[in-house]
Amino acid sequence: MPEFFRRLANTSLTARVALGIALLLVMGGVFVSIAAFAYGREAARSAYDRLLLGAANDIASAIAVQDGAPVIELPVSAFELLAFAPDDRIGYRLIGPGGKTLTGYDEIVLPAGRREIGDGFFDGTFFGEPARFAVVSRRFAERTLNGTVKVVVGQTLLARNEMALDITRKALYVLVASGFAMVLLAAIVVRSVLRPLESIAGGLSMRDPHDLTPIDTSVPKETTVMISALNGFMARLDRQMNSMRHLISDTAHQLRTPVAALRAQADLFSDETDPARKDQIAGRIRTRSESLGRLLDQMLSQALVIHRGESVRREKVDLRDIALDVFEEGDHAVLTPEVEVSLDLGEEPVIVLADGPSLKEAVKNFLSNAVTHGRSPVRIGAALNGGKAEIFVEDAGKGPDEAVMAKLGSRFARGSVSRSSSAGLGLAIAHAVGDAFGGKLVLQKGPETGFKAALVFEPAGEAAT
Amino acid sequence: MTGASILRALVAALAVAVPVSCFTSTGWGQELVEDFGAEDVDRVMVLRSTTDISVFGPVVDAFLQLRPDLKIRYEQWGSNALYRISRQDCRDASSGADVVISSGVHQMVQLVNERCASRYRSRLTEQLPEALRWRDELWGITREPAVIVYNRELVPEIDVPRTRFDLLDLLRPSGTPYAKRVATYDIEESGLGYLFAFADFQEASTFGALQESFGRTEAVSTCCSADIIRGVAEGRYLIAYNVLGSYAQAYRQQDDRIGIVLPSDYTLVLARALMIPIAARNEAAADAFLDFLLSSEGTFALRKALLISPLLEVEDGGEAETLSPTALRPIGLSPSLMVALDAMTRETFLRRWRATFPGP
Numbered sequence: 001m002p003e004f005f006r007r008l009a010n011t012s013l014t015a016r017v018a019l020g021i022a023l024l025l026v027m028g029g030v031f032v033s034i035a036a037f038a039y040g041r042e043a044a045r046s047a048y049d050r051l052l053l054g055a056a057n058d059i060a061s062a063i064a065v066q067d068g069a070p071v072i073e074l075p076v077s078a079f080e081l082l083a084f085a086p087d088d089r090i091g092y093r094l095i096g097p098g099g100k101t102l103t104g105y106d107e108i109v110l111p112a113g114r115r116e117i118g119d120g121f122f123d124g125t126f127f128g129e130p131a132r133f134a135v136v137s138r139r140f141a142e143r144t145l146n147g148t149v150k151v152v153v154g155q156t157l158l159a160r161n162e163m164a165l166d167i168t169r170k171a172l173y174v175l176v177a178s179g180f181a182m183v184l185l186a187a188i189v190v191r192s193v194l195r196p197l198e199s200i201a202g203g204l205s206m207r208d209p210h211d212l213t214p215i216d217t218s219v220p221k222e223t224t225v226m227i228s229a230l231n232g233f234m235a236r237l238d239r240q241m242n243s244m245r246h247l248i249s250d251t252a253h254q255l256r257t258p259v260a261a262l263r264a265q266a267d268l269f270s271d272e273t274d275p276a277r278k279d280q281i282a283g284r285i286r287t288r289s290e291s292l293g294r295l296l297d298q299m300l301s302q303a304l305v306i307h308r309g310e311s312v313r314r315e316k317v318d319l320r321d322i323a324l325d326v327f328e329e330g331d332h333a334v335l336t337p338e339v340e341v342s343l344d345l346g347e348e349p350v351i352v353l354a355d356g357p358s359l360k361e362a363v364k365n366f367l368s369n370a371v372t373h374g375r376s377p378v379r380i381g382a383a384l385n386g387g388k389a390e391i392f393v394e395d396a397g398k399g400p401d402e403a404v405m406a407k408l409g410s411r412f413a414r415g416s417v418s419r420s421s422s423a424g425l426g427l428a429i430a431h432a433v434g435d436a437f438g439g440k441l442v443l444q445k446g447p448e449t450g451f452k453a454a455l456v457f458e459p460a461g462e463a464a465t
Numbered sequence: 466m467t468g469a470s471i472l473r474a475l476v477a478a479l480a481v482a483v484p485v486s487c488f489t490s491t492g493w494g495q496e497l498v499e500d501f502g503a504e505d506v507d508r509v510m511v512l513r514s515t516t517d518i519s520v521f522g523p524v525v526d527a528f529l530q531l532r533p534d535l536k537i538r539y540e541q542w543g544s545n546a547l548y549r550i551s552r553q554d555c556r557d558a559s560s561g562a563d564v565v566i567s568s569g570v571h572q573m574v575q576l577v578n579e580r581c582a583s584r585y586r587s588r589l590t591e592q593l594p595e596a597l598r599w600r601d602e603l604w605g606i607t608r609e610p611a612v613i614v615y616n617r618e619l620v621p622e623i624d625v626p627r628t629r630f631d632l633l634d635l636l637r638p639s640g641t642p643y644a645k646r647v648a649t650y651d652i653e654e655s656g657l658g659y660l661f662a663f664a665d666f667q668e669a670s671t672f673g674a675l676q677e678s679f680g681r682t683e684a685v686s687t688c689c690s691a692d693i694i695r696g697v698a699e700g701r702y703l704i705a706y707n708v709l710g711s712y713a714q715a716y717r718q719q720d721d722r723i724g725i726v727l728p729s730d731y732t733l734v735l736a737r738a739l740m741i742p743i744a745a746r747n748e749a750a751a752d753a754f755l756d757f758l759l760s761s762e763g764t765f766a767l768r769k770a771l772l773i774s775p776l777l778e779v780e781d782g783g784e785a786e787t788l789s790p791t792a793l794r795p796i797g798l799s800p801s802l803m804v805a806l807d808a809m810t811r812e813t814f815l816r817r818w819r820a821t822f823p824g825p
Contacts, residue, residue, distance in 0.1 A: 079801040103809035127580040
């Protein structure tokens with residue numbers, strides 16, 4: 001059975017529609033046949049019952065009284081009426097007041113219990129063949145004759161059955177014709193429904209591989225879903241490609257300067273003859289290389305963040321865990337042991353929907369900025385603050401200048417900051433992380449508290465599971 | 466000459482000499498029997514018919530020429546007796562005849578209505594007009610008009626009645642010479658006479674007037690075809706009404722003292738009915754016989770026996786009357802004929818007839 005369903009899922013739309021219509025036609029056919037046959041039988045019955053009744057009335061009205069006894073000269077017209085069912089046998093019986101047969105077939109028996117009931121129809125048999133009978137009574141109240149004469153007229157069922165079948169047959173003809181029309185219509189509809197899909201597929205395959213612009217959305221409403229999903233996907237692809245492009249150009253731009261500086265120092269070093277100055281130059285080269293290494297680390301983490309922000313599924317993350325992880329990795333203790341770093345975590349979990357590694361990168365950047373440029377002591381922590389979830393790093397310093405602050409957070413805020421160090425890039429990474437998970441980068445300079453860099457998010461409520 | 470054909474010649478001679486058809490009627494039962502076909506054949510088909518053996522014999526012979534493997538036992542019956550025996554056979558489910566042919570078509574319709582006939586369908590039966598078949602169980606195989614016969618010597622040309630109205634006019638004057646000299650069937654005695662009278666009664670209002678005229682002029686009602694025709698030839702009767710045309714024509718071929726008129730207001734045409742009883746032992750042969758009668762050979766044989774009357778054919782020329790086709794009223798095989806056989810209706814009809822012909 002699952003095999004069957006799997007195959008069903010792969011069936012073409014045309015085949016599905018064909019299957020549906022076939023089912024509909026078969027079921028409709030069965031239903032219509034039954035209904036038509038029932039209707040036909042009813043129609044035939046009422047039509048021929050009228051003939052029977054007409055003939056019976058005809059005969060009843062021909063009864064006369066002569067010498068105190070009912071006599072009849074059977075009207076031929078009655079039999080001609082019955083001859084409208086040309087091949088059916090005719091049975092008739094006239095029953096006198098005493099229940100005695102006056103004329104006709106004794107074989108015709110009134111159904112039991114109907115003896116005293118008046119006129120009507122009943123089903124019976126006539127010489128072994130099923131037949132239908134009509135009973136008409138005529139009352140006589142004469143001096144010489146008082147009583148009821150019953151006229152029973154019956155007929156076999158050939159013509160009725162023929163008529164019922166005829167009606168059924170005609171209904172089936174109509175059904176077959178409409179079935180053909182439906183199949184034809186369905187074929188046309190399916191083709192016209194599938195045409196937009198074909199044109200979309202055609203358009204896609206004709207596309208330039210670098211063309212990630214949205215597809216024309218002038219398609220039927222039902223396919224818009226697919227098209228917008230496709231366009232969303234392409235937009236994501238486009239964004240990621242753009243990020244990559246930016247990353248590459250950023251990297252080139254940011255590496256070129258320190259590498260050129262290194263080269264210049266190296267040249268100076270080889271031209272220098274004074275050993276004291278040589279030592280000085282070598283020291284500078286080391287410092288430069290170290291800062292170049294940090295820059296490389298950060299660019300890699302930015303690449304990581306950009307990549308993850310677009311592609312990784314968000315999950316529930318406790319910001320306290322992030323802060324704890326960063327604190328415990330303890331890079332700062334190795335690089336700058338002279339700075340005092342403390343952890344500041346609340347009791348409540350601070351849950352957001354984000355990606356842990358990206359957040360960690362961002363916080364690491366805050367921390368390294370704080371230990372590099374800020375002043376001890378440095379606090380790292382996470383808290384729910386005014387309905388917002390935030391993770392922050394705070395130091396006792398004054399933070400950057402107002403002019404630099406204005407540019408911070410932007411990817412191009414390299415300016416004076418990045419020239420000497422990688423702080424601008426770090427903030428850019430944090431900004432990108434905030435963006436990617438619907439949060440924002442907040443930089444605060446307080447008179448008492450010092451400089452605070454934070455990422456603020458909407459907390460993930462219990463509902464957003 | 467075989468024994469059978471000697472016998473047949475003898476019977477034929479007898480038929481001319483003795484009014485065979487006078488036995489027809491009151492239940493004498495089987496009148497004559499004759500075997501046709503080679504003696505060493507085992508398969509026998511029993512044919513019961515109201516037609517005189519002398520008339521129908523040649524048709525049977527023609528059939529047997531095509532089917533030498535068959536023997537036919539021909540039983541000649543009166544129509545009422547044939548009806549009774551067939552009905553009895555049907556009720557007892559005993560196999561009497563393989564084929565029944567009767568001029569009492571109303572009786573045949575009744576038998577079919579009572580499920581006494583077996584069904585047969587072939588290309589030839591389907592070619593019959595609707596009026597000449599019923600339920601594929603009863604078929605009309607002959608065409609015989611009911612005619613007026615007159616004595617050519619004693620009835621002046623101007624008096625020859627061409628229509629029933631002419632006949633009424635002849636009988637109207639008080640001192641008419643035709644009083645007591647018009648003959649017709651005694652319908653109580655003759656099933657065929659009753660059928661014709663009943664058909665007349667259905668067909669036109671003239672019949673009442675005619676009946677009244679017959680009564681007033683003391684017309685003679687008697688049995689049977691041959692008797693009446695001979696009476697006309699010999700001058701005992703001047704005019705005979707409603708005589709079976711096939712008999713009249715056969716008689717005129719030997720004796721041209723009679724003239725034949727097909728009434729042009731309307732002429733009843735009788736088609737003898739054939740049925741195959743439900744209990745027939747030799748049904749295949751019966752079917753073949755029916756197909757033969759409807760085939761061109763059979764039609765030709767029937768025509769030679771005058772059972773398909775040449776009088777009905779316009780191009781026949783000679784003395785045959787030309788009739789407009791609408792004047793021909795075939796007595797169709799339909800259940801309406803059952804009315805004729807209804808006991809009470811028949812009683813009423815006969816009572817009226819008796820009032821007209823008080824009897825001898």
